[in-house]
Amino acid sequence: MSMMCNMTDIGKAMDLVNGQSFSDDFSKYSYVFLFGTENQAGINKILSYKDKDVLTVASSGDQYLGAVYYGAKVVDVFDINRLTYYMTCLKIAAIYVLDFREFKEFFFPTRSDGLRNQNFWSLQILNRLMPVMPGIVGLFWDKVMYQVRKGDYGNFVAPSNKKYSYDNILSGMPFYQSEEEYYKLQALLRKRKFPEFFExxxxxxxxxxxxxxxxxxxxxxxxxxxxxxxxxxxxxxxxxxxxxxxxxxxxxxxxxxxxxxxxxxxxxxxxxxxxxxxxxxxxxxxxxxxxxxxxxxxxxxxxxxxxxxxxxxxxxxxxxxxxxxxxxx
Known part of the structure; x- marks a missing residue:
């Protein structure tokens, strides 16, 4: 992704944050998902990721994380929506840098008691992630997350995700449920580069x-x-x-x-x-x-x-x- 294209990505993302909507829910620029809707533990029983080379949709990044967690060798990602690449990279960087509690505070919009996480998409925490992100990804989130924190998601995040149930996020995702499994995934991510992305x-x-x-x-x-x-x-x-x-x-x-x-x-x-x-x-x-x-x-x-x-x-x-x-x- 070139810097010129990155500035276009930022502009389109800001349009979504500011309330613009595009005609197709799944297009080059459309809303992103915070978390997936699929049980990765169950899927692994069917696909058997161990030592496999995997191509997966980028989406929220959960599919990529599931493949890495269950032992895939190579994991490349693709999507028609360019903004999913930034979401996937943000989630990877967050797990790479943050401890278990900090990750939940930064990425889960609500706490286990249903109240909003005050540190959700915190700019202070984002600054800690910048050094490990690809440069264009850091620039993207610096602009977009600042705008989100000023107001709201607008149409940048899928409507169903804005009040995502804490229990639904955990279900079928061992590395979100367990501190031990989270650090297992963190160790695996620290041995990898960010994934190759095919738009x-x-x-x-x-x-x-x-x-x-x-x-x-x-x-x-x-x-x-x-x-x-x-x-x-x-x-x-x-x-x-x-x-x-x-x-x-x-x-x-x-x-x-x-x-x-x-x-x-x-x-x-x-x-x-x-x-x-x-x-x-x-x-x-x-x-x-x-x-x-x-x-x-x-x-x-x-x-x-x-x-x-x-x-x-x-x-x-x-x-x-x-x-x-x-x-x-």
């Missing part, structure tokens, strides 16, 4: 990558792509029976298009994480039917939420394993 839409990613990987972690990008084609904000697995065939056809075509760009960069025994559905155990439509993709369930990161239709205490993880003989058809 790319998922369907152009294959033209951007320069390496091959054992694991490709795509989070919910596939579902978002389907939702965009349906002109919806979010993927909806339910549809009237008269539209079922059309919906199934769309799911198949989007899945194949995504896998076509990823599999040339996947090693022989590799695995792709294609989807993650919270608090659900139903086999929705084609993607979750098990016809071509594997579906596993793990303990849910969130408690069931009956009001919003998240009724189960398990999460579904969707994966593709070429070695298993799954065919893209």
């Amino acid at each position: 790319s839409d998922i369907k152009d990613l294959g033209n951007t990558l320069t390496s091959t990987y054992d694991i490709a972690y795509l989070s919910n990008i596939l579902e978002h792509g389907i939702a965009v084609k349906q002109e919806k904000l979010y993927y909806d697995p339910f549809c009237p029976s008269i539209y079922y065939e059309e919906h199934e056809k769309l799911e198949k075509s989007e899945t194949i298009e995504v896998l076509d760009t990823i599999t040339p960069h996947l090693r022989e025994d590799g695995i792709v994480l294609l989807g993650y559905r919270s608090n659900n155990s139903d086999n929705f439509l084609w993607m979750y039917s098990g016809e071509m993709l594997d579906v596993d369930t793990i303990s849910s990161k969130y408690r069931p939420d009956y009001i919003n239709g998240r009724t189960d205490d398990v999460d579904m993880v969707l994966t593709y394993k070429p070695k298993r003989g799954q065919k893209m058809c």
Whole structure:
């Protein structure tokens, strides 16, 4: 990332902080997430990070941290949203420098009693992180965090994250739950450089990558792509029976298009994480039917939420394993 591009990144981030919103929730410049929504402990049981080379979405940085914590060798990150790179680097630097208590005060917006953390995104603590950050990242956060501290996040942080539940942050994340595990992760991060970042839409990613990987972690990008084609904000697995065939056809075509760009960069025994559905155990439509993709369930990161239709205490993880003989058809 050049300094010229960095100044553009700062300008776009400041626009979000000041309340501007962009048309697409997942674009070159859109809001960022403080923490992930996926159970990393459960995901490791499926992906088995130990000694693997991993490509993961950048997002909040939690996916990167999970891979490092569970023993991955190389972990590269990608995202269409450039601002996720800065969030990932901020979180790495915070764990690298701060003790367990300080990290929670700096990165958790609320305390265990539900009150706001007064040291959340403290400028004094940020100054301590500056020496270990890449220069452009330090400059970015110096400008953006100062503006946030003057007022509010605006549209810079995902709306659902502004009052993030303390318990939800901890769930499925051993290094946020335990002081001992936190320092284990800290020691691992201190042996690494900051990750290589690929800015790319998922369907152009294959033209951007320069390496091959054992694991490709795509989070919910596939579902978002389907939702965009349906002109919806979010993927909806339910549809009237008269539209079922059309919906199934769309799911198949989007899945194949995504896998076509990823599999040339996947090693022989590799695995792709294609989807993650919270608090659900139903086999929705084609993607979750098990016809071509594997579906596993793990303990849910969130408690069931009956009001919003998240009724189960398990999460579904969707994966593709070429070695298993799954065919893209």
